[in-house]
């Protein structure tokens with residue numbers, strides 16, 4: 001069998017290099033959309049929660065998930081859970097939720113390809129010979145969905161996004177605008193987070 005779900009060229013361009021992980025995310029995203037019966041998201045109504053973290057391989061799948069689903073970081077409808085797992089939850093308030101995870105048996109076969117020997121030596125995907133990359137991508141296309149994915153419907157899953165607001169305030173220290181949910185008070189005056197001296201969690205080491 002060969003899957004019909006392959007990323008379009010623009011998705012590889014967006015991603016920046018050819019690798020097997022972006023296509024895996026693309027396929028996972030499209031399968032989840034088909035299972036839930038949702039179209040590619042134009043706005044802010046479909047949520048994807050990749051369970052990946054950072055500092056481990058295969059995080060490129062997030063770009064495939066975004067390309068397939070239209071649920072992008074920029075629209076704040078994609079959020080990583082930082083579980084360090086190759087899985088994602090897909091949620092549409094009107095259609096429900098489903099979780100897709102890559103099977104360990106698939107990952108064991110996948111990891112045996114030469115592509116990973118290059119990666120373990122620190123070679124970046126754009127520097128890996130094209131035939132080595134294409135070999136492992138082609139192999140993934142030949143695996144069946146059942147061979148690759150654990151699928152779980154999540155009937156009780158819910159998520160409430162932050163309520164949007166257009167309100168913004170000038171920081172009394174740097175003079176730049178800051179949206180109101182991020183305004184802090186310092187000596188009785190509104191300031192932005194950098195001017196408050198407080199370092200937000202994502203930038204902490």
Ligand SMILES: [Zn+2]
Pocket residue numbers: 015017018019020021022060125
């Ligand atoms: Zn990649």
Ligand SMILES: [Zn+2]
Pocket residue numbers: 171172173174175176191192193194195
């Ligand atoms: Zn400021």
